[in-house]
Every structure is written in C-alpha cells, then in structure tokens.
Amino acid sequence: MENRAHALSAGLFLVLLCVGLIFVAIRLNGDTADQQDYLLVSRTPVSGLNRNAPVRLRGVDVGKVKDIQFSASDPHVILIKIGVDKGTPVNQGTYAQLSYLGITGLSFVQLDDDGGKPAKLVLNSDGIGRIEMRPSFFDQVGNSGQELLRDTGQAAKRVNKLLDDENLEQLSLTIANLKTASGRIADLAAELQPTVKALPAISTHTDKALARMDPLLANLNTLTQEVHARVGTLDRIGKTADDLDQTSQDLKDSLPQLHVMVGDFSRSSRTLDRVLSDIQQQPQSLLFGKSPAAPGPGENGFLAPTAAR
Template sequence: MENRAHALAAGLFVIFLSAAMAGVAMWLSGDRLTRDKYLLVSAFPITGLNPQATVRYRGLTVGKVENIRLDPKDSHTILIQISVDKDLPLTKSAYAQLGYQGLTGLAFVQLNDEGGESERLKTDSENLAQIPFRPSELDSITTSAQRLLSTANGLVERLNLVFDDQNRSRFTRIMENTEGATGQMRRLITQLEPGIKKLPGLANDASSVLNRTDQLVIGLNQITTKLNQQGGAIDNFSQTAAELSGTMHKLNGVAEGLTRNSRNVDRILLQLEEQPGSLLFGRSPPPPGPGEDGFVSPGSH
C-alpha cells in the first residue's frame, strides 16, 4: 500500500513537471512567434550594453538584446541583434540610442522614430532590417567636451607662442614707446596751448580782413560801372583808338608812296651811273638786236 502511494506521488510529480516544461516550451514558442528581430548598426562605442539588456520604445519596454558582435566586413562597426514586439510601429525613419537606468547605470537600447516616414520597416529572420545607431546625449556631450578641450589646448599653445620671451620683450618695448609718445603728446599740447588761446584773436583779424576785402570788391565794382557808362573813359578810349586807326591807314598810304618814289630814284641813279651823259643829252637808245638795222654780231670783229 505504501509502495503504491510513493508510485502515485512520483507519477504526479512527473506529470506536473512535464506540464511545466510544456508550458515553458509553449511560452518560449509563443515569444518567438510574437516578436520581430532587427539589426542595430553602430559606429560608436556601446559601453555597458550586454546581451539580454532591455529594449525600450519611447520609455516602454518592448524587447531585449539577443546578441552583440562585430561586423565581419568592418571591425569598426558593431552589430546588435534585438527582438521586439511584433506590433511595434517602427518605420524607415526609426533609430536607436544608448540609454542608462538611473543610479544603477545599466545600459539599455532606446528606440525612437522621427516620424518622417509612414512606411513600416519590414524584417524577416533571414534578412534582418537594419536600424542606425546614433550617439546618445551623453556621448554628444562627451564628444563636445573633448572638442572643447582640444580647442582650449590649441588656444593655450598659441597663447604660449604669443607670450614667449621674445614677444614679451617686444610688448615691453611697445609699452615703453607708447609711454614716451604719450609724454611727447603732453608736451606738444602744452606748447600748443598759447597758440590755441590766440586763435579767437586770429579769427577776429581774419574777419576784419574779409570785411575790408568785401569793401574793396564793392569799390572795384563801382569803378567798373563808371567805366562802362556812356561817355566814360572806355568810350573815349574807343574813339581815340578809332582815330588812331584812321591815321595809321593814312600813314600806310604815305609809306607806300615813299617806297615807290624811292624805287624811281634808284632807277634814275642807276641810269646816271651807266650813262652820265644822259643827264645832258638824254638817254641813248638801246643797241639794235638781231635782225634789226645796224646789228653787229659780237664774233664779226
């Protein structure tokens, strides 16, 4: 009787264990059937992320990380395979980031969707759809801090070059020259002060000179007006010039007559020189030419 009780208990235990195993198998099978797999591609470090880490979509837990490996084609790229709920509305504009849980610092995958695409992202077990992995806000801050630190280091190096011993001595000389120039400017201003004080008097003198110049111009205008009046000096000068012009014409006629008389006298003197007797007996006729009576050829003598 006791053996039967032990056998019954053992049988019930085996049945219960089999049912539990069947339930677990069904649960696992159902999990595979209701989840889709995607491949996250990251060119950035994923410090702290491990397999079985949580996958969240806008803060809600929707899946887990199945495995993490390096891309066999590019060792700088990290491939992260995840499985998420089948009804998760991922589109082609979806992307992933690395997040950290509160004080524990456990890393998880945060899925987001920009909403720029309405087409669903299709995936299957043989050809997993890829989702780009972007740097997290902490990574962006770290990168910016590194760039800022690098820029600050470069600035410090440049300042060290600017403020080296040679440049410091140059700056010292510049300051000394500036101080000397300032002193010279002060002395120059001191020397110019008497002249500056005399400027109002010079301005008054210049004003009086201008007034006198205006009076002189007015006097010249009056003289010009009188000269231009009818019967004035300009008209008298014009009449005198006309009379002189007539006299010059007469003198030109007399000069022409004298010139003609001078030519006649020259001809008479030439004749007297050639034939002195012509003054008493008159001018002898010219010798006969060829073909005239009394013509004698020069070669016949």
C-alpha cells in the same frame, strides 16, 4: 501530527517559492512570441549595454536586447539584436541611441525618429529590419572633448611660442611706448584746452563773416553774369571781325579782275567816243553808211589843193 503540519507547511512554502521563481523568470524573459526582431548596427562602443537590457521608444518600454556580437565581416562593427513588441511604430526614419540608467553605468537602447521618413521599415529576407545606431550624447561629448583638448593643446603651443622671451621683451617695449604716447596725448589735450574754450568765440566770428559773405557772393554772381554777357558780345565782335577779314581777302582777290574790267571799260568808252564823233560829223552815215575817206597822195582821184592867190 505536529511534525506532519510542519512538513506540509514547508512543502507548501517550497511550492509557492517555485511558482514565484517561474513567474519572475517569465517576467524577466518576456513573451517573445509577439515580438519583431531588429538588428542595430553600431560603429561606436556600447559600454554598459547587456543582454536583456530594456529597449524604449521615446521613453516607453517596447522590448529588450537579445544578443550583442561583433560583425564577422568587420570587427569594428557591433551588431545588436533587439526584440520589439509587434505593433510598435518603427519606420524608415527610426534610429537608435544608447541612454544610461542614472549613475549605475548601465545603459539601454533608446529608439526615436525625426519624422523625415514615415514609411514603414522594410524587413530583409531573414525577416529582420536594420536600424541605424547613432552615437550617444556622451559619445558626441567625448569626441568633441577630444577635439577640444587637441585644439586646446595646439592653442597652448601657439601661446607659448608667442610668449617667448624675445616676444615678451618686444611686448614690454610696446607697453612702454604706449605709456609714453598716452602721456604725450594727455599733454597735447592739456595744450588744446584753451583752443577748445576759444572755439565758441571763433564760431561766432565765423558766423558773422559768413553773413557778410552773402552780399559779396550775390554781387560776385551779378558780376559773373555781366562778364558772361560781355564775353558773349566780344565773341560776336570777334566773329564779325573774322567775317570782315574774309570779305577783305575776297576783295583783294577780286582787285586784278576789277582792274581788267576798268581797262576794258576805258577802251570801250574811247571807241564809243569816236563813234559818236563820227556820227556828229556825218549824221547821214546812220542811213547811207560812212562816206569813204578822200584819196590820199598817190591814190586815184587825189586832188592836190589849190594854192591861194
């Protein structure tokens, strides 16, 4: 009886162990009937990512990794097939990145979206959607580190070239010259110290001189106005002189004509004098005309004058 009890206990333990193993296997494999497959396309290494690795959407477990393989058309491309629970909000703006589980070195797929494309992701003819795989934070840091190291190397080479023996000698001379120049500047500052102390007195004298200059400037302004007035008068006198000169020139041009007019007037006066003399001697000439002149010698009707006895 005791052997049978031990055998029954052992058999019951074995059955419970099998059931537990089956339950754990089901839990580990998950129920794939209610999952949607998506294909992640990565051009960066996926170190630490294995099959059955979890898939999380903003930190929430939504599926697992089903398969990892290289692309048949491009060996630099890695294709990662994941299963995501149906009803998970996957849209056209959703992208994937690798995240790491603490310090274990294992990684998982982290899904996220920036909200720029809220439309639902369209599946291809095989019923699988393609999601962009972006470089992880550590990949970006690694790339930046490589660029930083390359730039640092170039900078070190340039520094070495800059700090060669010849440039170091020139730099030493420059530092010595700067030291000498700074000493001279200190000496110059010491020499200028009395002048700086005298500046307040000079400023006071300058203020007084400026105060005395104000009346002088006022007088100079008045004198300037008077000079302007006199210059205006001289301008008017000059204009009058120009007019007189023009008049004199016109008069000079008219003198020949005036001389001719005076001659004509003189001849006309002599003719008028003769006419008046004739009228005075023969007033009847105004009515009967001028009497004919007495015949002269040799003319008809000439009478010689009788000699006085």
